[in-house]
Amino acid sequence: KKWVYFFANGQAEGKAEMKELLGGKGANLAEMTNLGIPVPPGFTISTEVCKYYYDHEKTYPETLKQEVDEALKKLESVTGKKLGDPNNPLLVSVRSGAAVSMPGMMDTILNLGLNDETVEGLAKLTNNKRFAYDAYRRFLQMFGDTALGIPHAEFEKALEARKEAKGVKLDVELDADDLKALVEDYKEIYKKHGKEFPQDAYKQLWAAIDAVFGSWMNERAIKYRQINNIKEGELLGTAVNIVTMVFGNMGEDSGTGVCFTRDPNTGEKKPYGEFLQNAQGEDVVAGIRTPVPLEELKKFNESVYNELLNIMEKLEKHYKDMQDIEFTIEKGKLYLLQTRNGKRTSQAAIKIAVDLVHENLIDKETAVMRVRPEDIEKVLHAKFDENELKNVKVIAKGLPASPGAATGKVYFDAAKAEEKTAEGEKVILVRPETSPEDVGGMNAAEGILTARGGMTSHAAVVARGMGKPAVVGAEEIVVDENALEFRVNGVTVKEGDWISIDGTTGNVYLGKITTVKPQGLEGPVAELLSWADEIRRLGVRTNADIPRDAKVARDFGAEGIGLCRTEHMFFEKDRIPKVRRMIVAKTKEQREAALEELLPLQKEDFKGLFRTMKGLPVTIRLIDPPLHEFLPNDEEQMKEVAEQIGISVDELKSVVEQLHELNPMLGHRGCRLTITYPEIAVMQTKAIISAAIELKKEEGIDVIPEIMIPLVGHINELKYVKKVVVETADSLIKDANIDLTYKVGTMIEIPRAAITADQIAQEAEFFSFGTNDLTQMTFGFSRDDVGKFLPEYLEKGILEHDPFKSLDWEGVGQLVKLGTERGKSTRNDLKVGVCGEHGGDPRSILFFDAAGLDYVSCSPYRVPVARLAAAQATI
Ligand code: ADP
Ligand code: MG
Ligand code: MG
Numbered sequence: 109k110k111w112v113y114f115f116a117n118g119q120a121e122g123k124a125e126m127k128e129l130l131g132g133k134g135a136n137l138a139e140m141t142n143l144g145i146p147v148p149p150g151f152t153i154s155t156e157v158c159k160y161y162y163d164h165e166k167t168y169p170e171t172l173k174q175e176v177d178e179a180l181k182k183l184e185s186v187t188g189k190k191l192g193d194p195n196n197p198l199l200v201s202v203r204s205g206a207a208v209s210m211p212g213m214m215d216t217i218l219n220l221g222l223n224d225e226t227v228e229g230l231a232k233l234t235n236n237k238r239f240a241y242d243a244y245r246r247f248l249q250m251f252g253d254t255a256l257g258i259p260h261a262e263f264e265k266a267l268e269a270r271k272e273a274k275g276v277k278l279d280v281e282l283d284a285d286d287l288k289a290l291v292e293d294y295k296e297i298y299k300k301h302g303k304e305f306p307q308d309a310y311k312q313l314w315a316a317i318d319a320v321f322g323s324w325m326n327e328r329a330i331k332y333r334q335i336n337n338i339k340e341g342e343l344l345g346t347a348v349n350i351v352t353m354v355f356g357n358m359g360e361d362s363g364t365g366v367c368f369t370r371d372p373n374t375g376e377k378k379p380y381g382e383f384l385q386n387a388q389g390e391d392v393v394a395g396i397r398t399p400v401p402l403e404e405l406k407k408f409n410e411s412v413y414n415e416l417l418n419i420m421e422k423l424e425k426h427y428k429d430m431q432d433i434e435f436t437i438e439k440g441k442l443y444l445l446q447t448r449n450g451k452r453t454s455q456a457a458i459k460i461a462v463d464l465v466h467e468n469l470i471d472k473e474t475a476v477m478r479v480r481p482e483d484i485e486k487v488l489h490a491k492f493d494e495n496e497l498k499n500v501k502v503i504a505k506g507l508p509a510s511p512g513a514a515t516g517k518v519y520f521d522a523a524k525a526e527e528k529t530a531e532g533e534k535v536i537l538v539r540p541e542t543s544p545e546d547v548g549g550m551n552a553a554e555g556i557l558t559a560r561g562g563m564t565s566h567a568a569v570v571a572r573g574m575g576k577p578a579v580v581g582a583e584e585i586v587v588d589e590n591a592l593e594f595r596v597n598g599v600t601v602k603e604g605d606w607i608s609i610d611g612t613t614g615n616v617y618l619g620k621i622t623t624v625k626p627q628g629l630e631g632p633v634a635e636l637l638s639w640a641d642e643i644r645r646l647g648v649r650t651n652a653d654i655p656r657d658a659k660v661a662r663d664f665g666a667e668g669i670g671l672c673r674t675e676h677m678f679f680e681k682d683r684i685p686k687v688r689r690m691i692v693a694k695t696k697e698q699r700e701a702a703l704e705e706l707l708p709l710q711k712e713d714f715k716g717l718f719r720t721m722k723g724l725p726v727t728i729r730l731i732d733p734p735l736h737e738f739l740p741n742d743e744e745q746m747k748e749v750a751e752q753i754g755i756s757v758d759e760l761k762s763v764v765e766q767l768h769e770l771n772p773m774l775g776h777r778g779c780r781l782t783i784t785y786p787e788i789a790v791m792q793t794k795a796i797i798s799a800a801i802e803l804k805k806e807e808g809i810d811v812i813p814e815i816m817i818p819l820v821g822h823i824n825e826l827k828y829v830k831k832v833v834v835e836t837a838d839s840l841i842k843d844a845n846i847d848l849t850y851k852v853g854t855m856i857e858i859p860r861a862a863i864t865a866d867q868i869a870q871e872a873e874f875f876s877f878g879t880n881d882l883t884q885m886t887f888g889f890s891r892d893d894v895g896k897f898l899p900e901y902l903e904k905g906i907l908e909h910d911p912f913k914s915l916d917w918e919g920v921g922q923l924v925k926l927g928t929e930r931g932k933s934t935r936n937d938l939k940v941g942v943c944g945e946h947g948g949d950p951r952s953i954l955f956f957d958a959a960g961l962d963y964v965s966c967s968p969y970r971v972p973v974a975r976l977a978a979a980q981a982t983i
Contacts, residue, residue, distance in 0.1 A: 111169060113126075113130060117149060118141060120137070122139075129155055130154060131207055132205055133205030137152070147444050149186050150200065151182075155206065155344035157169065158321050184198055194225040197221050197230060200220050201219070202319075206347070210333070214329050215319055216320075217316045218389065219247035220316055239359070248291060263297060266290065266293040266297060269293075270286055270289065357387055360386055364384055364389050364434075365402065366381055367383075368430060369430050372451065375455060379402055383399055423447050432447070454480075458484070458487060461479050475636060484633065484973050485511055485970070488629070490512050492622070500608070502616065503599050503618045504597065505614050505615055506580055509568035509579060511577065514536060515620050516533070516606070517533055517605065519549075522537060522549025523548070525537045526549050538558075539587065541558050541559070542561075545679065556609075557609050558582070559581070560580075561581050562892075565581070581895055639979070641665070641979070643983065644981070647962055647963030648666060648974045649671075650966060650967065651967050652672060653676040661971050662721065664968060668727075669725070670941050671816075672717060672729060677710060686705045687706065690706065699785065711795040714728065714795055714796050715802065715803055722809065726811065727943075730788075730792050730818065735776070736767040746760055778818040779825050782832070789833055789836075794836060797836070801840065801848060805844070805846065815852050817833070817855070820855065820856075822861075853872045854872045855881075856875050856924075856931075859885055863930075865930035869934035872938070886916075887919070914951045915955055917955050924942070928961060941961060948966030948970030957981035
């Protein structure tokens with residue numbers, strides 16, 4: 109087995125495709141060498157050695173030493189230098205590098221090979237004693253720190269002391285003798301820690317190799333892999349690159365820098381980077397001296413500048429992606445020390461992917477795969493001004509429930525929030541948790557903050573639907589509605605105080621922060637998404653209850669409404685009394701009278717929706733929540749409401765009591781309501797069908813309403829309600845003497861419905877998986893209570909994902925798959941969609957595509973994300 113790969117002078121044993129084996133850095137050093145780009149010669153010890161090292165109690169494969177010795181000999185021969193030779197010493201860097209870039213997480217040692225003798229040799233050869241001793245003291249420092257674990261700070265202290273003694277501020281003001289004395293100080297530090305600095309260069313080399321392999325398991329690196337979701341065993345380990353040193357600190361004709369082939373912030377096609385004259389690599393990163401913009405290099409050495417620009421272009425064409433490059437200039441000669449695909453902002457990721465297609469470097473599929481769904485989401489939401497963010501304090505952290513940044517004055521009451529907004533104030537609505545009655549205030553507010561609730565709590569779902577930033581479940585916050593303040597970690601925030609919330613991170617800040625407008629669906633994002641549309645198979649619809657949301661979704665590319673929740677329309681101020689009268693009605697006649705008043709209002713709602721959607725399919729779900737949600741539950745409100753609807757407080761109380769359920773989510777809701785009160789289904793059907801008829805007659809808009817019956821578990825439930833719907837609809841259509849098609853279908857959200865989907869499809873003309881309820885009932889997890897235990901489940905690794913956020917493939921997903929198959933086996937043109945929160949989640953969309961669904965439906969602001977994710981699912 110081969111463990112070591114050599115590269116020098118235009119020829120390398122490795123290549124870019126060998127990333128896994130040689131790490132990103134090693135593979136690209138090899139590739140650049142083969143491309144004829146100037147790279148200092150060296151060799152790479154493979155990642156397999158790292159794996160061996162940890163599998164065998166930190167020992168190496170038998171033949172490794174021999175291979176390293178051979179590579180070292182070759183290196184000595186191509187450089188004409190010798191490791192440890194006082195007259196002509198070979199100096200190397202020993203650098204880590206895994207297959208996935210983990211910038212700065214592992215160790216690198218520079219200037220290895222220096223000792224008391226070779227430092228003198230280097231001084232003579234370069235005729236620069238100061239340089240030689242500077243290199244030596246840097247090596248002592250890095251070696252002591254990384255290979256022997258002596259705290260970095262001790263060396264810094266000694267350096268500071270030397271500068272102080274001499275009365276200077278900058279490192280460069282120390283001369284050769286000062287640095288030589290500093291070397292002795294450093295050696296004392298070694299002694300103080302009971303360590304010895306190995307004068308033998310060969311021993312140094314192996315100690316450095318040990319250190320780099322050791323750094324694979326250091327805390328920082330482990331943490332980095334955790335945060336970035338790199339699983340144990342996914343990578344073999346780190347490689348070790350041994351590279352001949354080139355010196356950017358040999359004088360004014362030398363320097364070092366970092367550059368990107370395009371602007372990593374904006375994506376603009378123009379070289380971007382920084383450069384530092386007379387410096388060694390770490391100086392740039394360590395921020396000790398301030399580097400100058402790359403263009404300055406042109407003044408300093410135009411031919412090197414042009415050479416670098418040529419290489420940047422060559423590398424970008426070769427790798428077909430934006431490159432992040434490290435370079436060093438030694439006495440006017442340019443060397444490349446690293447190249448990799450550069451990290452970039454979301455905005456830049458999109459622009460670069462689109463530009464590369466226009467430049468014929470990549471195809472549309474590749475561009476679509478290069479952009480992460482989060483990138484789309486990020487560019488569509490407002491962000492805080494980065495500079496201001498540095499000066500404000502995070503006072504609490506909650507769940508990042510609905511992305512975007514918002515700033516405003518705190519109000520605790522939804523009605524007041526509406527009022528203040530109308531007066532032109534910016535408002536953040538702060539609630540212990542929200543209920544349907546807060547919707548008006550939520551809509552008016554810039555953003556929403558709640559102390560309780562999870563990712564699918566009312567506040568979270570509604571906020572996402574509205575595209576409003578929201579932070580929910582910020583448990584440390586104590587909301588005191590009476591005192592009109594909230595308290596958190598020793599801070600008291602009063603009504604009218606400014607706060608800012610970031611629904612992308614979950615951070616809550618004290619004070620006002622300027623928000624920066626999103627760029628919207630134009631330019632590169634729009635173009636990229638149009639390619640996604642060409643590629644994807646899944647349709648993308650939206651969940652929208654009102655024309656404004658529907659309009660937003662259409663502008664974002666929605667191809668229809670997959671879920672209109674009719675009950676949301678009932679919560680409006682002027683309607684809720686009518687709804688309540690309907691609920692407290694004692695007789696069918698009374699109820700019908702109340703419904704009669706609601707009918708024209710609902711009809712107008714639907715006309716608005718149909719008009720906005722201009723003939724695209726619109727799925728409308730009949731009433732779903734338990735009726736008690738429409739009634740007040742505290743004493744004070746009871747009085748008000750009783751008065752409003754003209755009954756006594758006692759009567760109202762007794763209705764509320766009657767409606768009380770121990771387990772409302774499994775109680776009297778969904779189709780169970782319309783089975784008890786068919787007149788509600790009649791009214792809603794009338795509203796839907798007559799809206800469609802009127803639009804067709806008056807405005808010539810063709811609508812195909814899809815009426816959806818929720819919470820069906822048994823085919824007979826569907827049969828019963830469907831009959832009511834069909835009789836009502838057909839008689840209206842007949843009276844209108846018009847041709848109108850409509851469909852009746854059902855939600856599949858109860859496990860029994862998924863299992864008996866073949867039967868249900870006999871009645872249902874379409875399915876829509878309600879994966880929120882389906883997840884709740886399949887796991888038996890109450891959506892509203894998961895906050896109590898789910899975080900621990902995730903922490904302890906019992907579940908990998910929050911199943912309410914990202915579909916549980918093995919369980920709930922199987923029901924979706926089975927339900928789809930069984931449904932389509934009965935009715936092969938059955939349209940099947942999904943309308944839970946999962947409809948906008950990329951990982952879930954991957955599954956829905958494979959399961960053969962026809963479309964996903966998600967909140968308006970997730971429509972662009974879903975378009976991209978659906979395309980990625982097919983590639
Ligand atoms: P990281 O992975 O943390 O970027 P590197 O291995 O790239 O670590 O090393 C950090 C810096 O050290 C490089 O950017 C470069 O400037 C400098 N460096 C590494 N090897 C050499 C070398 N052979 N000659 C000169 N400078 C080097
Ligand atoms: Mg680097
Ligand atoms: Mg449901």
